[in-house]
Amino acid sequence: MKERTTEAGDFTACNVKNNVRLLSWVFAWVVTLVLADKAELYEWHSSAFISIAAIVINAAIGLGVIVVFMRHLKGLDELQRKIQLDALALSMGVGLVGSFTYSLLVTAKFVIDAEVTDIILLMTLTYVVGVIVGQVRYR
Amino acid sequence: MKNRLKVLRAERDWTQAELAAALKVSRQTINAIEKGKFDPSLPLAFKAARLFELSIEDIFQDEVTP
Incomplete structure (x- = not known):
């Protein structure tokens, strides 16, 4: 051992x-x-x-x-990889839905000065939260 | 899925870190499997079976009752 x-x-x-x-x-x-x-x-x-x-x-x-x-x-090992892939899937889903919602808000003029970095920031934060949630869940 | 990983490990007086090392995974993975939070892949289950010199069924059992 x-x-x-x-x-x-x-x-x-x-x-x-x-x-x-x-x-x-x-x-x-x-x-x-x-x-x-x-x-x-x-x-x-x-x-x-x-x-x-x-x-x-x-x-x-x-x-x-x-x-x-x-x-x-x-x-990574299989659990660590699962945590990463779950977080990436969550981030991609939130990014996709979020970008369309954001686009609608811009079209409806509820949002002015829209930046693509807003969506990137949203995806990054979602990914980080996803990884933390995964780490806590399988602690 | 239930498993006897913790019992088998304790019988051999191995720590989670030592078992993790033997199976080349993280200690977190061993802990999650022992607690039933994570089901291992078939290759990892076979690896564990080889390590304990048992069959997969001796270590992992389906929780579905007839």
């Missing part, structure tokens, strides 16, 4: 490693997103080439985040 405990250490260590890798990629993606956005907003440059390069780099890192997240899911 001692050897197996070491294996568990490996499993946990592998999970921690995957988490750190995922967080690093997400951090890089957010930084490049903010830089690309602010550069345009505050006119840090006037080169179309730099603008396109910043967008392409951000999109490429975004694709990397997707790949790393899929690897992260594969590295």
Whole structure:
């Protein structure tokens, strides 16, 4: 059993490693997103080439985040994966329904200055709540 | 689904962490299975059966009564 405990250490260590890798990629993606956005907003440059390069780099890192997240899911055990997938399904459902409701509110002029980031924020918060609920349920 | 995981583990004097290590899952998963909150997949059930040198039916039982 001692050897197996070491294996568990490996499993946990592998999970921690995957988490750190995922967080690093997400951090890089957010930084490049903010830089690309602010550069345009505050006119840090006037080169179309730099603008396109910043967008392409951000999109490429975004694709990397997707790949790393899929690897992260594969590295989890079946209960952890279930918690993640339940949270993702909830987030997607709320995002889909929420975006149509939001669209109707905008059409009916109940909402002014609608931003796509509102829906992204809603989906992110729903995902976080879903993960917390899952962790508590299977504690 | 009922299971005898906790009893079998206690008979061998294993901790949840040790059993989790043997089955290569998290301790949270072992705890959830023992409490009946989560039913394991067939591959994990087979793994547990191999570890305890029992059949799957000796560890996991259907709760449906005739």
